[in-house]
Amino acid sequence: MTAASSLRSKDLLGTENLSAEEIGLILDTAESMRPIGERAIKKVPALRGRMVVNLFFESSTRTRFSFETAEKWLSADALSFAAKGSSVEKGESLLDTARNLQAMAPDLIVIRHSCPGVPHFLARNLRAGVVNAGDGAHEHPTQALLDALTIRRRFGRLEALRVVIAGDITHSRVARSNIWLLTRMGASVVVCAPPTLLPPRIEEMGVEATNDFDGALAGADVVMMLRMQLERQGTSFFPSTREYFKRYGLTAARLALARPEAVVMHPGPMNRGVEISSDVADSPRSLILEQVSNGVAVRMAVLYLLLTGHSWDGEPA
Numbered sequence: 448m449t450a451a452s453s454l455r456s457k458d459l460l461g462t463e464n465l466s467a468e469e470i471g472l473i474l475d476t477a478e479s480m481r482p483i484g485e486r487a488i489k490k491v492p493a494l495r496g497r498m499v500v501n502l503f504f505e506s507s508t509r510t511r512f513s514f515e516t517a518e519k520w521l522s523a524d525a526l527s528f529a530a531k532g533s534s535v536e537k538g539e540s541l542l543d544t545a546r547n548l549q550a551m552a553p554d555l556i557v558i559r560h561s562c563p564g565v566p567h568f569l570a571r572n573l574r575a576g577v578v579n580a581g582d583g584a585h586e587h588p589t590q591a592l593l594d595a596l597t598i599r600r601r602f603g604r605l606e607a608l609r610v611v612i613a614g615d616i617t618h619s620r621v622a623r624s625n626i627w628l629l630t631r632m633g634a635s636v637v638v639c640a641p642p643t644l645l646p647p648r649i650e651e652m653g654v655e656a657t658n659d660f661d662g663a664l665a666g667a668d669v670v671m672m673l674r675m676q677l678e679r680q681g682t683s684f685f686p687s688t689r690e691y692f693k694r695y696g697l698t699a700a701r702l703a704l705a706r707p708e709a710v711v712m713h714p715g716p717m718n719r720g721v722e723i724s725s726d727v728a729d730s731p732r733s734l735i736l737e738q739v740s741n742g743v744a745v746r747m748a749v750l751y752l753l754l755t756g757h758s759w760d761g762e763p764a
């Protein structure tokens with residue numbers, strides 16, 4: 448694989464259309480930016496004078512604060528917008544909101560919205576670059592990139608790893624973005640869920656699909672658990688959370704079915720006792736908080752690459 452030296456677009460809308468070279472460039476850039484977060488003074492002037500607007504129409508802890516941290520560490524001017532308390536509550540449309548913010552000349556807009564396709568709509572209608580921070584059940588590209596960085600740091604590669612993604616696949620933007628990214632990078636992806644939470648024909652995305660969690664775990668290098676997304680489920684997809692945990696919850700006994708060096712991941716927020724037990728979530732095999740730390744590095748890389756159009760050669764002297 449030849450490393451790309453830039454991204455092809457002004458926007459990062461998903462992983463579906465990212466090439467292996469672009470993914471490699473983002474991960475390598477994130478890797479070289481990680482040390483910034485380990486210093487006493489966590490700031491470099493790389494994006495001084497650039498303005499980023501964080502436009503969050505849906506709740507977030509990790510993604511929003513991670514982008515804000517990345518923007519501050521790179522010295523960008525960051526403005527954060529939450530729909531609650533804004534003129535959206537007076538009925539202002541999404542496009543009018545975005546156009547008014549654009550009139551203040553931001554260079555980049557980071558958007559999270561419950562409606563799939565909103566980042567793509569803004570990217571078509573705004574001069575500023577757009578980063579998708581999660582659009583409904585569609586994509587969450589920076590989550591998949593930080594997951595990939597976390598896996599690559601642990602195993603030194605993504606190729607030929609068996610990654611089991613288990614849980615509410617149907618409603619998961621994290622699953623979709625991870626499937627596209629990991630399969631493109633040569634990992635072997637298995638998705639596992641009850642029949643009601645597994646989209647039909649998902650095998651067409653290049654994954655193995657199963658309802659048998661114990662069987663899926665055999666030989667797994669990475670076990671990525673997904674949150675039960677009750678807010679996106681209009682109806683009940685399983686009899687009870689107790690029943691779900693019994694069949695699909697990751698416990699220490701189940702994890703023993705995976706490879707001895709297998710790691711556990713979760714994008715958060717976790718439902719402890721529903722998809723994962725606390726002893727597994729807090730165990731030494733859990734990379735869950737490492738994922739959060741790597742999220743800042745990945746978002747620094749994405750912001751830098753989109754805003755400067757070239758690769759990171761390290762901090763200017």
Ligand code: CP
Nearest residue numbers: 507508509510714715
């Ligand atoms: N992983 C993730 O997207 O978490 P938040 O919803 O807290 O941003």
